[in-house]
Amino acid sequence: MDEEITDGYSEPCGQCGSVFWGVSDGGQFFCKNCHNVIERTKDCDDMNAVLSNSRISSLSTRKRKQSGKGARDWMVIEGFQLIIKLQAEALVKLGVCPQFKTDVLWIFWKRYMQKTKQAYTRELANSVSCSVDLSSDSEAESSVAFSEASSHAEVASMNGASAVSGYSSDGRSSVCSGSLDAEQYLRRKERRKLMSMPRTLAFCHLALLWVKEAITLADLLRLVSKGHVPYINVHELFPEEMRFFGKDALIFRVETIPTYSKVHDEAVELAALIDLPTFPPVSQDCLLHPALLSLRYLMDANLPDELHTLVCKVIQKTAMGKDSFLTFDPTGRKPTLLCYDLQAAALIVVTMKLLFRLDDKVEWKVARKANKKGDEMKHGKKKTKRGGKMFNLRTWFMVVQPALERAREKETQAEAMRQWKSKKPIIPSSKHKTVILKRRRVVEQLQSTFQALSGSTPEQKVSSPSTFLFLWGDKNGADGPSLHHKCLDNLMIKKQKICRIVNRKYWHTFLRKCPPGRCGDHFKDLEPTLPRMYVWLLGLFSFILGVEDAQLHNAVVQVERRLLAKPGRKSTPENLNE
Incomplete structure (x- = not known):
């Protein structure tokens, strides 16, 4: 194509003297030997309309005003x-x-x-x-x-x-x-x-x-x-x-x-x-409501569907499902825009702490009991209404952890391959234009040569958007088996026709708010002392949301303040039972 466009143009290059012209993507003529860019473009068919010597020999001190063709004012x-x-x-x-x-x-x-x-x-x-x-x-x-x-x-x-x-x-x-x-x-x-x-x-x-x-x-x-x-x-x-x-x-x-x-x-x-009015209310049928958002994140984390019922109870106890709490009102004295996704994930973490305590001890004891009951049912010693489909935290951890590591590695590779450089060269000033275009032409030729020799495609394929980060099930390409159908019978006891949580204690970090302007984020200092299972759970949902662990921990603390730190309430999971 370059030969057809440059045919008839026999002016020698002003730098190397050769007649070996090509046309860039922007339509400008450049020397393929020394990469010198000249002012001639492929749109100019009449040679009499341009100067006989179109090579840029010097930068004039006079400011020339361009014609309006092909360019316009913009702010x-x-x-x-x-x-x-x-x-x-x-x-x-x-x-x-x-x-x-x-x-x-x-x-x-x-x-x-x-x-x-x-x-x-x-x-x-x-x-x-x-x-x-x-x-x-x-x-x-x-x-x-x-x-x-x-x-x-x-x-x-x-x-x-x-x-x-x-x-x-x-x-x-x-x-x-x-x-x-x-x-x-x-x-x-x-x-x-x-x-x-x-x-x-x-x-x-x-x-x-x-x-x-x-x-x-x-x-x-x-x-x-x-x-x-x-x-x-x-x-x-x-x-x-x-x-x-x-x-x-x-x-x-x-x-x-x-x-x-x-x-x-x-x-x-x-x-x-911009002085916006009160936003439309976030009702229970709105997809931003924590009851619906938490169901989505439970599915993405491969947690049992039955857990959603307990999450909804936490939402009820904390009064975090009311329209007045969820709706954004910029006209208020202290307008607060909720982080709806962070709030939904924090509610799940709090519910997991209520069920398993997550202190690096109780959750593994419960997992061993679940394994023991599963072995007894395999040998026909006991039978349950659920057919032995009890949720085991250890099994869930062994399924989700490898998928999480693969997803993190894949994201790291994608970030490393991201093309931050613009395909169109950015010209910082007029005197650097020739140098920038020459360097870009050299880079493009080196890239095309390397691609031809290696047979690789440097550009990434844009993946189709998806609501979920993980895929659980038996299909090809799934991240692991689905645990959504598991039940929580081993974590609940029934007394007087009321289901109660087996776990009777609950731990939490310091819930008192720091004076504004005096303290910052304490998570870095606090993280080494926290139970490892709790930190791992924060890391799982932080990766799903694409936020820092400290942000999710702060959201968990906010939920715990509403659930446990009210006057007259005990810091135990008994408040969740009805």
């Missing part, structure tokens, strides 16, 4: 609007209701632009002058650009700037970035109000909570990590007319996925910033 806020639109479209393709994008996320975004006055005010900073009129026409243009999935937003046209990309409205060049206001954006003092890449995920998280979708914050971050929701190198999806250059990379380029707590804190701050 930083327009780039973020495009990113949120792409993320919303990806979530809708994954099964989220279309109202999530058109009726909720767009309203949140418009409120943000109005409250922070980033798109509807007159501002003058350095050489960039932007004037936005809050009129019905401008609102309609923005709504169409966002809700109807147009190729680019019309924020730049609303701003009334007259320059092409990279130049200000007064004719002076803005060579530091492709956008008009990147330098001004980075120098603004009101950082709390500015948009950022983690805040785009906070927008999506708040909108998902509003429509009560089953995608929790942990699910959203996993979708981002797997590449199903655009985030890493999202600037590659920008239209060609939106030049990405220089300081734009400091705003839009990311080299890590934000943590759970980072996005959660951004969501709380964002809800207060």
Whole structure:
């Protein structure tokens, strides 16, 4: 293909003198011998329309104004609007209701632009002058650009700037970035109000909570990590007319996925910033309710279905299933956005502690008794109504532990193979453009040569999204046998027609709250003294959620405070019995 495009162009290379031209993916001519890039492109068919010598011989000190063809003005806020639109479209393709994008996320975004006055005010900073009129026409243009999935937003046209990309409205060049206001954006003092890449995920998280979708914050971050929701190198999806250059990379380029707590804190701050009203109530039929979420995590952890009944009792005793407790109200005195997934996993951990105590002693004694009863039933000495299908914690640990190690190793390998580098080269400045393009061309040729010699494919295949992390059962590719059908008869005793837990004691860490601002996280100091089985259980659910063990432990402590630390209550599991 290169020979057909470069046929007839016999100008020698200005650096090595050879006539050996190729065409890059961007349509630019480069020398295959020394990788020198010239200004000629494959779109230019008439040689008389260009200079006789198109090689870049020097950088002129005069600032040239580019033609409007192929490039247009765009602002930083327009780039973020495009990113949120792409993320919303990806979530809708994954099964989220279309109202999530058109009726909720767009309203949140418009409120943000109005409250922070980033798109509807007159501002003058350095050489960039932007004037936005809050009129019905401008609102309609923005709504169409966002809700109807147009190729680019019309924020730049609303701003009334007259320059092409990279130049200000007064004719002076803005060579530091492709956008008009990147330098001004980075120098603004009101950082709390500015948009950022983690805040785009906070927008999506708040909108998902509003429509009560089953995608929790942990699910959203996993979708981002797997590449199903655009985030890493999202600037590659920008239209060609939106030049990405220089300081734009400091705003839009990311080299890590934000943590759970980072996005959660951004969501709380964002809800207060744009003054959102009380969210729709989280009722019992909502998929974010702890009763339904805990059932999902019980299945993923290969725990018995009967355990869900006890988890629901813990939810009832702690009053953590009420609408008033679960519903997010940003207008309150101390607005609290619950971590619904963390709360559901913490309820399961507390229930496991109630049943097995998890002190590295009682759980293994119960497991030995279950093995003994199983052996007796095999020899026909005893019979039970359940046919001997009793849950054994040791058996469950031996099934789940290898699957957990394999999953961790697989995730580590996937993280090591992640391509953080952008396929499109990011040009920091005009004088480095030739060097950057030359290096990228060398790297691409080396990669293609290595791939041809080794026969390997460097790019990862994007796995299909799944609600569950593990697969339990007898099917091919399953992580292990399913234990969902096991019963808990050996852990319960029946007295006076009331089922009670065999375990009569319960241990917990210090439940008193630390003074705000004086203490931090104590889990690192506390972890060596905790029972190993409890730490392992924290690690299992922390891996399923993609959070730190300390975060889940703090959620467990919050559940225990509500269950055990109330006046007049004893720190025993007797409170769970009815």
